[in-house]
Amino acid sequence: MSDTLAPAPDQPKAAGRSALRSLNFTPRFWVSIVLIVLVALFAFVGDMLYPYGSNQRVGSLFDEPTPQHILGTDNFGYDVVALLMASTRNSLYNGLLAGTIATFLGVFIGILAGYIGGWFEEFLMGVTNIVLAIPAIVVLILISVSIQGTNLQFLKGIIGMSLVIGFTSWPWTARSVRAQASSVATREHIDVAKLSGARTFGILLRDVLPYLASYVVMAWVLQVASAILAESTLSMLGLGPSGTASLGVELHWALAFNAVANRAWWAFLPPTAVLTIISFALLYLQSSLDEVFNPRLRRGKKKNLAKAAERRAEAARRLAAEIEAEVAP
Amino acid sequence: MSDSVFEKPSRRSFLKLGGVAIGGLALAACTGGTSGSSTSSSAAGASSAAGGASSGAAAVTMLGVGNNGQVGTGRSGTSGDTLFICGHQWGPPANFNPLSPTAAWPATGNNNQYIYETPLRWNILTGEIMPGLCKAYTVDGLTITLTMQDGVTFSDGSACTAKDVAGTFNLGKRNEGLSIASFFSDAVSIEATDDKTVVVEVSDVTKNTAQVLRNLCENYVLPMAVFDAIADDALPTEQMDNPIGTGPFPLSKADATQVIMQRNDNYWGQTFYGSLPCFSQLIHPIFNTNDDSQIKFQNGEIDVAQAFFAQIWKMWENGEPVGTFLKDKPYFVxxxxxxxxxxxxxxxxxxxxxxxxxxxxxxxxxxxxxxxxxxxxxxxxxxxxxxxxxxxxxxxxxxxxxxxxxxxxxxxxxxxxxxxxxxxxxxxxxxxxxxxxxxxxxxxxxxxxxxxxxxxxxxxxxxxxxxxxxxxxxxxxxxxxxxxxxxxxxxxxxxxxxxxxxxxxxxxxxxxxxxxxxxxxxxxxxxxxxxxxxxxxxxxxxxxxxxxxxxxxxxxxxxxxxxxxxxxxxxxxDEFFEYNATNFYNFPDEDNAYAPPMLRGAGNTWLFKLQKVAG
Structure with missing residues (x-):
């Protein structure tokens, strides 16, 4: 037991570990990454290998699964697997675009408010709070309805949908980034930067943003997940992009044609499953990144934990022995 | 007795437990069957129905049954004496005044003739105009003459005469906001020359006799004793919870969940239609979604539906006694x-x-x-x-x-x-x-x-x-x-x-x-x-x-x-006419085409011809 206290023979080696290794990625991280990669492969590579197109009528209304069409057909007679690939792809595009827009806006507004402070902060946060107070889904529905009524083809598609979602879901990111930015703004290195004559935007970019980077990455992952869900919600209500496949649109048509009562499980279960996997994987990724970035949440491997516990127990025993030895004479 | 099963195990209680378990399994199998996956329970239902309905050969001779040739076993109790119909009313019924723009089924214009009836009835299958409250009509140039049926009465017992027919259409002159006012874009006048005769003059500008006849087929005859007492501007807004009409099923009760109608045993038309309907009650449950109505319909809790059910053939392929007028695609006329x-x-x-x-x-x-x-x-x-x-x-x-x-x-x-x-x-x-x-x-x-x-x-x-x-x-x-x-x-x-x-x-x-x-x-x-x-x-x-x-x-x-x-x-x-022969048979279909596959107009004929599966 005493050898555990001696300098570990592998310590010099530890210094040589790769940077990636030292990030201490947990199994959670790897599980979520594998799920995300699988979904992405299915969406982006799958349709190159799959023989049927997503806009190709191969059967009739809700044909049952057959060896050729392993998930049958939807209400338009399209192959569900082909449709699912196109839908997943569009939903991922939507999530990435909308999530990036929302994160960019949120970080921009939050960091400005938090760093500059004063009336400017009050003003920006006032606007943010007002936007937060309005239920996002109501705003989304109203904008979607009016966009679908126009003749702007560009906005009616999946890109328009992403823009709408991106421009309405930044407020909570802005609020939390502001809180972090205002704490960073009081640190000494900011004063040093100011004294050395750096410009405000330079400070924001080089001296404030890096301290928030871990949070921003996690917020982005969450924004991507919630954008995918928001699009699905709208599409399921029938307010989705016109003439484009997406997971929500698939669910909309499945519901409209009573897939549940018709026992056509292949029409509504696959998109539901893909949606669940995507949002689960993204949320899981977010929580595993949290562990990577926040040392307090960091958990070691099980055997290391056991060793550490033994080490602490041994130290306590020795302390007790020392005290006993002191008291004894 | 009830808890003896759960006492310490003895040979007897073990057997009881086994019996309970097997009974449960059998129950599960039965519910599985009625929800459609197996044909065995329905087949058994059909054979037991054959046994129950007078003679063993009955199942063979029964007409107007499911497209798979099957009938159900019938429902027991009050529900066996009730025709359940759905697909017309989707929200709480607000008003049974047929002149109201928010009228509830069946007071809505040109719908099932259960509370109110029309002077003439149209047949979508043959294009014929058939007698309704009027037993005959003649067209002479631009004059249409209608003759009333004998002994027509309203549900309150009062007589329905030619004056009620003419008065109903003339409501359109009293209030031009009523939809019945459009009658006068093709007709000049409608008058009762005596208690039995109505004379309509068709406009010599449009000369559109067909459109006038269509109006006579699609508008309900209303009791003038009631409607004369209503102020002209109040006609469309008058609240009516106890409507009085000539139809066979006066309203009994209506709430947010159902519309219930009770047979009028003194119905004027029992000689004209041959008999009274074989059921004493008619209920329209109000569902929120099409899904709900589809599930109830395929389970035999609804007899007649007017709704878009995708792939209805799956119902009879799964053994439900569901039928449509045409036996092959497109199934509907x-x-x-x-x-x-x-x-x-x-x-x-x-x-x-x-x-x-x-x-x-x-x-x-x-x-x-x-x-x-x-x-x-x-x-x-x-x-x-x-x-x-x-x-x-x-x-x-x-x-x-x-x-x-x-x-x-x-x-x-x-x-x-x-x-x-x-x-x-x-x-x-x-x-x-x-x-x-x-x-x-x-x-x-x-x-x-x-x-x-x-x-x-x-x-x-x-x-x-x-x-x-x-x-x-x-x-x-x-x-x-x-x-x-x-x-x-x-x-x-x-x-x-x-x-x-x-x-x-x-x-x-x-x-x-x-x-x-x-x-x-x-x-x-x-x-x-x-x-x-x-x-x-x-x-x-x-x-x-x-x-x-x-x-x-x-x-x-x-x-x-x-x-x-x-x-x-x-x-x-025009209307989806879908039936489930769980409780009734002799629905009209192409092999039994005594009535058109309609709910409105001439479609009320089958109401009087349905027969109970369980006698």
């Missing part, structure tokens, strides 16, 4: 013709070549197969329904020679022959006009029409016409269409009725109702202009006999085919 309307004031759509290319580019089979679940027959390039009551006017050879059918290559050729060139974005440009972007609208929630629009938009994109869909609220959609601000729309025109196909030609091509864009109109929503069509419409409406009518319709249909102001997308039944 076509009765309406949803139209692709094209706004001819929009650049591009003003060109008949483009409109014809659009009509040729649409994959009608896909619409019929998927959006309509196979319930639509082959769509013809004509405004005349090619089967049923209008068949005699349909010119099949001209439709084949000068019409169109789905052919994407031919559609593109029409455009390129006219000089159109494809732009870099894959969309054709004709004479400097890009074909699109056009938006195609239909009200949100009209599921099969929404799906049809998606298929049209995809069909058009496939040949190089830029079209996308949009599904606004019904009110917005109506405004856009009536006001002429839409590009393309899927919308309804006159279904099969006593005044069609004339009324349908008028709906699509009328010039007399032409209004500028922005002003509401009720016909020719596409604002298509033509100098010759009005004369042809008058020729058709005033034609003396069927030969003259056919000649006029041939000319109208030829003009329609050369100009394509709109095009039919599918044929839809």
């Amino acid at each position: 076509p009765g309406s013709m949803p139209m692709l309307l094209m706004n001819t004031t929009k650049p591009g759509l003003d060109n008949p070549v483009v409109r014809r290319a659009i009509a040729t580019a649409i994959d009608y089979a896909a619409i019929s197969d998927t959006a309509m679940s196979g319930y639509s027959g082959e769509v013809q390039p004509s405004l005349i329904m090619p089967s049923g009551a209008e068949e005699k006017y349909f010119n099949a050879s001209d439709a084949a020679a000068n019409g169109w059918k789905y052919d994407a290559a031919a559609a593109e050729k029409l455009l390129t022959d006219a000089g159109a060139t494809k732009g870099s974005d894959g969309i054709y440009v004709l004479d400097g006009t890009r074909l699109g972007p056009w938006s195609m609208i239909t009200p949100t929630g009209w599921t099969d029409w929404e799906a049809a629009c998606e298929i049209v938009a995809n069909s058009l994109k496939a040949i190089g016409i830029d079209c996308s869909t949009n599904f606004p609220q019904q009110a917005d959609c109506t405004n856009d269409i009536q006001g002429g601000t839409f590009d393309m729309a899927c919308w309804y025109v006159s279904g099969v009725n006593p005044a069609t196909p004339w009324a349908r030609f008028k709906d699509v091509m009328s010039q007399s109702e032409m209004k500028p864009v922005g002003t509401t109109t009720f016909a020719n929503y596409g604002r298509w202009t033509n100098d010759t069509v009005e004369a042809l419409l008058t020729e058709a409406s005033s034609a003396a006999d069927d030969t003259a009518k056919k000649a006029a319709y041939d000319k109208l249909d030829a003009l329609y085919r050369s100009e394509v102001p709109a095009c039919p997308l599918m044929y839809r039944p």
Whole structure:
């Protein structure tokens, strides 16, 4: 037991570990990454290998699964697997675009408010709070309805949908980034930067943003997940992009044609499953990144934990022995 | 006794436990069977029904049963003495005043004749006008004379006379906001010359006897004793919870969950229809969604439904005793013709070549197969329904020679022959006009029409016409269409009725109702202009006999085919008539066609002919 206290023979080696290794990625991280990669492969590579197109009528209304069409057909007679690939792809595009827009806006507004402070902060946060107070889904529905009524083809598609979602879901990111930015703004290195004559935007970019980077990455992952869900919600209500496949649109048509009562499980279960996997994987990724970035949440491997516990127990025993030895004479 | 099973195990209690477990399994198997996956329980049901219904041979001779030849076992108790019907009322019933715009079923205009009845009844199958409250009618030039049935009474016992018939239509003169007021756009007067005789004078301007007869088939006769006491402006707003009508099933109770009607055992028509209905109660449960009604219907808790159920054949393939009028596709008798309307004031759509290319580019089979679940027959390039009551006017050879059918290559050729060139974005440009972007609208929630629009938009994109869909609220959609601000729309025109196909030609091509864009109109929503069509419409409406009518319709249909102001997308039944022979049999079907597959009009005949499965 005493050898555990001696300098570990592998310590010099530890210094040589790769940077990636030292990030201490947990199994959670790897599980979520594998799920995300699988979904992405299915969406982006799958349709190159799959023989049927997503806009190709191969059967009739809700044909049952057959060896050729392993998930049958939807209400338009399209192959569900082909449709699912196109839908997943569009939903991922939507999530990435909308999530990036929302994160960019949120970080921009939050960091400005938090760093500059004063009336400017009050003003920006006032606007943010007002936007937060309005239920996002109501705003989304109203904008979607009016966009679908126009003749702007560009906005009616999946890109328009992403823009709408991106421009309405930044407020909570802005609020939390502001809180972090205002704490960073009081640190000494900011004063040093100011004294050395750096410009405000330079400070924001080089001296404030890096301290928030871990949070921003996690917020982005969450924004991507919630954008995918928001699009699905709208599409399921029938307010989705016109003439484009997406997971929500698939669910909309499945519901409209009573897939549940018709026992056509292949029409509504696959998109539901893909949606669940995507949002689960993204949320899981977010929580595993949290562990990577926040040392307090960091958990070691099980055997290391056991060793550490033994080490602490041994130290306590020795302390007790020392005290006993002191008291004894 | 009850807890003996759970005492310490002995041989006996072990056996009991086993019995409970097996019973549970059997129960589970039964519920599995009734929900449709196995045919055994239904087959057993059919055989036990055969045993229960008087003789073993009964199952063979029973007519009007499920399309799989099966009947159920019947329901026990009060529900066995009740006809359950659904698909008409989807919200809480507000008012049983038929003049109210928010009238509840069955007081809504031209619906099931349970509380109120009409002077005449129309048969969608034969095109015949059949007797209703009036036993006969004669047309002499522009005068229609109706003779009342004998002994017609209202549910309160008072007599229903010719004065009630005339008075009902004359309500339209007392309040011009009532929908019945439209009777006088084609009729000059309606009067009761004595208690049994009603005389109608048809307008000598429109000479449209068919439209007047249609009104006589579609408007309920109301008790004047009640309606005379109501102030003229209050007629549409009067609250009526205890309606008085001549029908066999006066209202008993109505709330947010159901409408209950109780048989009137003194019904005037028991001699005319042969008997009273064999059930004493009629209930319309109010469901929130189509899904709910479908599940109740396939479980045999609903006897007759009027709703779009996709792939209804799966129900009888799964052993449910479900039936439709036609035993093979399209299962339903076509009765309406949803139209692709094209706004001819929009650049591009003003060109008949483009409109014809659009009509040729649409994959009608896909619409019929998927959006309509196979319930639509082959769509013809004509405004005349090619089967049923209008068949005699349909010119099949001209439709084949000068019409169109789905052919994407031919559609593109029409455009390129006219000089159109494809732009870099894959969309054709004709004479400097890009074909699109056009938006195609239909009200949100009209599921099969929404799906049809998606298929049209995809069909058009496939040949190089830029079209996308949009599904606004019904009110917005109506405004856009009536006001002429839409590009393309899927919308309804006159279904099969006593005044069609004339009324349908008028709906699509009328010039007399032409209004500028922005002003509401009720016909020719596409604002298509033509100098010759009005004369042809008058020729058709005033034609003396069927030969003259056919000649006029041939000319109208030829003009329609050369100009394509709109095009039919599918044929839809006027009403979905679906029945479940769990509790009743002798429903009308093609092998037992004593009544048309209707709920309104002449469809009330079957009400009196149904028989109970369980005797």
